[in-house]
Amino acid sequence: MALVSDLINLNLTDSTPKIIAEYIWIGGSGMDLRSKARTLSGPVDDPKKLPKWNYDGSSTGQAPGEDSEVILYPQAIFKDPFRRGNNILVMCDAYTPAGEPIPTNKRCAAAKIFSNPEVEKEVPWYGIEQEYTLLQREINWPLGWPQGGFPGPQGPYYCGIGADKAFGRDIVDAHYKACLYAGINISGINGEVMPGQWEFQVGPAVGISAGDELWVARYILERITEIAGVVVSFDPKPIPGDWNGAGAHTNYSTKSMREEGGYEVIKKAIEKMGLRHKEHIAAYGDGNERRLTGRHETADINTFLWGVANRGASIRVGRDTEKEGKGYFEDRRPASNMDPYVVTSMIAETTILWNKS
Amino acid sequence: MSLLNDLINLDLTDSTKKIIAEYIWIGGSGMDLRSKARTLPKPESDPKKLPKWNYDGSSTGQAPGEDSEVILYPQAIFKDPFRGGNNILVICDAYTPTGEPIPTNKRHAAAKIFSHPEVEKEVPWYGIEQEYTLLQKDINWPLGWPKGGFPGPQGPYYCGIGADKAFGRDVVDAHYKACLYAGINISGINGEVMPGQWEFQVGPSVGISAGDEVWAARYILERITEIAGVVVSFDPKPIPGDWNGAGAHTNYSTKSMRDEGGYEIIKKAIEKLGLRHKEHIAAYGEGNERRLTGHHETANINTFKWGVANRGASIRVGRDTEQEGKGYFEDRRPASNMDPYVVTSMIAETTILL
Numbered sequence: 001m002a003l004v005s006d007l008i009n010l011n012l013t014d015s016t017p018k019i020i021a022e023y024i025w026i027g028g029s030g031m032d033l034r035s036k037a038r039t040l041s042g043p044v045d046d047p048k049k050l051p052k053w054n055y056d057g058s059s060t061g062q063a064p065g066e067d068s069e070v071i072l073y074p075q076a077i078f079k080d081p082f083r084r085g086n087n088i089l090v091m092c093d094a095y096t097p098a099g100e101p102i103p104t105n106k107r108c109a110a111a112k113i114f115s116n117p118e119v120e121k122e123v124p125w126y127g128i129e130q131e132y133t134l135l136q137r138e139i140n141w142p143l144g145w146p147q148g149g150f151p152g153p154q155g156p157y158y159c160g161i162g163a164d165k166a167f168g169r170d171i172v173d174a175h176y177k178a179c180l181y182a183g184i185n186i187s188g189i190n191g192e193v194m195p196g197q198w199e200f201q202v203g204p205a206v207g208i209s210a211g212d213e214l215w216v217a218r219y220i221l222e223r224i225t226e227i228a229g230v231v232v233s234f235d236p237k238p239i240p241g242d243w244n245g246a247g248a249h250t251n252y253s254t255k256s257m258r259e260e261g262g263y264e265v266i267k268k269a270i271e272k273m274g275l276r277h278k279e280h281i282a283a284y285g286d287g288n289e290r291r292l293t294g295r296h297e298t299a300d301i302n303t304f305l306w307g308v309a310n311r312g313a314s315i316r317v318g319r320d321t322e323k324e325g326k327g328y329f330e331d332r333r334p335a336s337n338m339d340p341y342v343v344t345s346m347i348a349e350t351t352i353l354w355n356k357s
Numbered sequence: 358m359s360l361l362n363d364l365i366n367l368d369l370t371d372s373t374k375k376i377i378a379e380y381i382w383i384g385g386s387g388m389d390l391r392s393k394a395r396t397l398p399k400p401e402s403d404p405k406k407l408p409k410w411n412y413d414g415s416s417t418g419q420a421p422g423e424d425s426e427v428i429l430y431p432q433a434i435f436k437d438p439f440r441g442g443n444n445i446l447v448i449c450d451a452y453t454p455t456g457e458p459i460p461t462n463k464r465h466a467a468a469k470i471f472s473h474p475e476v477e478k479e480v481p482w483y484g485i486e487q488e489y490t491l492l493q494k495d496i497n498w499p500l501g502w503p504k505g506g507f508p509g510p511q512g513p514y515y516c517g518i519g520a521d522k523a524f525g526r527d528v529v530d531a532h533y534k535a536c537l538y539a540g541i542n543i544s545g546i547n548g549e550v551m552p553g554q555w556e557f558q559v560g561p562s563v564g565i566s567a568g569d570e571v572w573a574a575r576y577i578l579e580r581i582t583e584i585a586g587v588v589v590s591f592d593p594k595p596i597p598g599d600w601n602g603a604g605a606h607t608n609y610s611t612k613s614m615r616d617e618g619g620y621e622i623i624k625k626a627i628e629k630l631g632l633r634h635k636e637h638i639a640a641y642g643e644g645n646e647r648r649l650t651g652h653h654e655t656a657n658i659n660t661f662k663w664g665v666a667n668r669g670a671s672i673r674v675g676r677d678t679e680q681e682g683k684g685y686f687e688d689r690r691p692a693s694n695m696d697p698y699v700v701t702s703m704i705a706e707t708t709i710l711l
Contacts, residue, residue, distance in 0.1 A: 007531035034516035036547030059515035097676045226520045
């Protein structure tokens with residue numbers, strides 16, 4: 001019999017000018033990604049030229065049944081690595097029919113912060129290190145771990161290779177290429193300290209695009225795990241005990257930090273971050289208290305401390321930045337389930353707009 | 358086997374001018390699709406130029422054994438996504454040897470309604486949202502559901518992604534591209550509220566072609582599930598209890614509704630539909646009473662109500678239509694197993710002719 005994959009991989013560019021656009025949005029929990037597809041009459045490369053759409057918000061916990069339409073505004077376009085051809089993925093945010101962002105729409109407020117002239121002037125760059133854990137489908141136990149038991153203790157797994165140390169590399173590698181194909185600024189991948197845990201990095205991305213790119217990278221990852229028959233978890237501490245948690249360390253710099261004398265600007269920025277530690281922590285992901293214990297390469301959640309090359313700190317400054325007197329710093333506090341729109345815009349707001357008063 | 362696939366995927370266009378035409382018709386239950394293929398001497402794109410054919414109606418519950426020939430009249434051509442090349446799928450309807458439509462032929466009467474001058478003038482457009490459920494083959498339990506058990510309750514599955522939320526996407530995606538290839542006006546797809554349930558939309562299509570395209574899309578879907586080894590169900594309430602049913606919401610507009618002042622026309626049309634609620638419901642699919650309960654985004658089968666953006670109504674008008682004063686409306690009553698020839702022509706008849 002002909003294969004289903006022959007049909008999935010059909011290249012339609014010779015049959016029709018029509019393309020398929022997959023509209024992606026964030027659902028009611030703030031972490032559940034949703035998407036549906038529509039046919040467009042021809043290729044599109046400018047999100048402003050894409051039609052707005054709508055979805056049934058009563059099915060995603062975002063609207064009541066008697067007034068269920070939620071409007072999707074297209075914000076960013078990426079090439080679709082699953083359908084290829086001229087087909088696209090479209091990252092959207094959600095609004096009421098009256099044009100107000102719905103409560104779970106964190107992009108709108110972030111975009112406001114990023115278009116503040118003071119912030120725009122500083123051209124904020126972000127590099128986000130997204131960690132995640134792969135789980136076996138029906139038992140929700142990490143991939144590669146024995147059913148009802150545990151693998152040997154952490155040590156051999158970080159960047160490890162071999163069937164007894166690296167679990168799920170095919171997903172990670174497929175994801176890397178798929179993201180590059182899509183036009184996402186994916187800068188690297190590595191196996192993590194806990195077996196079955198991996199990391200990819202997105203960046204440097206400017207302003208609001210950091211959030212767009214990270215969300216689409218998460219979308220592509222979960223579509224790939226769907227194909228592979230495993231479950232992806234963004235829980236910040238998937239296995240309690242002597243097993244690393246999962247974070248989303250956020251590297252950050254502004255124009256001033258990247259220029260001569262930048263190190264002083266960095267130190268001032270970190271000081272401001274310290275004064276708003278509680279506010280940031282509250283926005284850095286649910287369940288982070290299970291992860292930020294002071295052990296396993298984290299700083300305790302109630303402590304704010306920074307240091308050069310210090311992985312046990314809240315904020316780490318790299319040795320090259322210290323040496324060159326300019327560069328960037330790494331906020332190690334965000335959890336793997338953080339919302340990048342919230343975290344990136346909050347860091348910009350605190351370091352550029354906020355005045356200690 | 359790869360050798361078998363090599364043969365199935367042979368491109369014959371360099372070997373011969375001949376093409377293969379798969380003639381498709383609806384069987385005796387009104388929902389079972391049937392087809393068989395024949396060789397034609399060269400490519401053809403006009404259904405009127407295709408030869409009539411016939412089949413054994415006594416094997417499909419459509420004719421007695423002693424007089425079993427049922428005649429197939431070709432009505433619409435689509436490119437064959439399975440055979441590729443210049444090969445075609447042909448949607449047909451069925452007639453007695455003396456030229457009468459057989460009782461299960463619903464296309465014939467629909468075509469009459471659509472060629473009525475009053476109806477033609479209004480250029481009726483249809484967008485049909487076909488929902489369906491994928492079932493595991495030998496146990497007839499939804500795809501992705503644990504054998505002998507249930508998945509977590511509805512919530513995460515609507516437009517969801519991930520191996521624990523989306524079951525059978527490869528079938529859905531293969532179907533989307535196959536339909537586009539075939540020339541069907543498929544306008545989108547989405548995962549539905551019940552896990553293992555999906556939806557595709559066909560339209561906007563004018564008049565009788567809406568029915569032709571939906572039937573061709575259903576045919577392609579069942580051919581794909583055949584390859585994938587799963588079963589497709591068009592039952593309107595496949596799993597009783599707190600699980601959504603499956604519908605075929607039919608979006609509709611006429612020229613008057615799409616022009617300035619259209620919203621008033623829409624309201625009048627909805628009123629007429631309300632007066633014929635019972636007649637429509639009787640024609641909107643078997644077993645619909647198990648689905649139209651007033652829960653799970655449906656209106657109760659005995660109630661006719663309409664509203665803007667109201668998914669619990671019989672007929673829903675979109676906010677943009679309300680805002681712009683013109684547009685279309687959505688009849689949410691038809692079940693997934695409705696016959697699109699019947700539903701589309703009945704809506705036109707009620708709103709334009711009566």
